[in-house]
Amino acid sequence: SQQGEEDPQALSIQEGENATMNCSYKTSINNLQWYRQNSGRGLVHLILIRSNEREKHSGRLRVTLDTSKKSSSLLITASRAADTASYFCATLLSGTYKYIFGTGTRLKVLA
Amino acid sequence: DAGVTQSPTHLIKTRGQHVTLRCSPISGHKSVSWYQQVLGQGPQFIFQYYEKEERGRGNFPDRFSARQFPNYSSELNVNALLLGDSALYLCASSRITSGGAHEQFFGPGTRLTVL
Numbered sequence: 362s363q364q365g366e367e368d369p370q371a372l373s374i375q376e377g378e379n380a381t382m383n384c385s386y387k388t389s390i391n392n393l394q395w396y397r398q399n400s401g402r403g404l405v406h407l408i409l410i411r412s413n414e415r416e417k418h419s420g421r422l423r424v425t426l427d428t429s430k431k432s433s434s435l436l437i438t439a440s441r442a443a444d445t446a447s448y449f450c451a452t453l454l455s456g457t458y459k460y461i462f463g464t465g466t467r468l469k470v471l472a
Numbered sequence: 473d474a475g476v477t478q479s480p481t482h483l484i485k486t487r488g489q490h491v492t493l494r495c496s497p498i499s500g501h502k503s504v505s506w507y508q509q510v511l512g513q514g515p516q517f518i519f520q521y522y523e524k525e526e527r528g529r530g531n532f533p534d535r536f537s538a539r540q541f542p543n544y545s546s547e548l549n550v551n552a553l554l555l556g557d558s559a560l561y562l563c564a565s566s567r568i569t570s571g572g573a574h575e576q577f578f579g580p581g582t583r584l585t586v587l
Contacts, residue, residue, distance in 0.1 A: 392573045401511070401560055403476075403580035411573050449514050453574055458528045458566075460505070460576060462514030 382466040384450030476579035497565030504546040
């Protein structure tokens with residue numbers, strides 16, 4: 362079973378707007394990673410945030426992590442048509458080497 | 473540096489056959505993981521190997537097996553294929569960051585279709 366759930370399942374915005382997607386998980390984690398996937402191809406690693414971190418930035422990406430609420434958010438600022446993809450969060454379960462993925466958010470950025 | 477590579481890109485098999493998928497990790501990465509992604513869902517963990525030893529296994533039947541070679545490349549084998557095995561099979565290689573975090577990078581995947 363998948364422990365992560367992304368919200369919303371689908372998101373459609375205009376180019377230039379910001380996109381926010383959320384991820385919730387159920388058990389203790391070592392870290393959380395966000396990935397992008399275009400049209401059923403391989404996953405592109407976006408950002409890793411450790412369980413003792415609260416916020417990280419990478420270019421137009423901002424990730425937050427709230428371990429008390431077992432949730433994370435990914436913010437993409439000034440979105441572009443090329444950002445159209447599915448976005449997944451993956452959590453590394455504490456004490457294991459097993460990553461659990463959520464069901465993904467399908468983002469569509471309209472030009 | 474080259475990323476994670478997988479072969480073949482696409483594969484069509486019939487029920488009952490056997491398939492072998494191959495993966496080469498990023499240079500310097502000693503850990504390889506395999507995932508199955510069915511259309512419309514997130515990837516599901518199958519195996520992880522580190523230094524040729526199995527370090528983790530997901531909830532998959534014994535028809536699925538894997539191994540890792542001395543050069544850290546890996547093979548995923550699936551026997552007695554079922555229609556439900558049709559999926560994108562993803563390989564990921566991992567490294568430990570300078571901060572001690574386990575970071576994972578994926579290959580482009582192998583699209584398996586079972587008829």
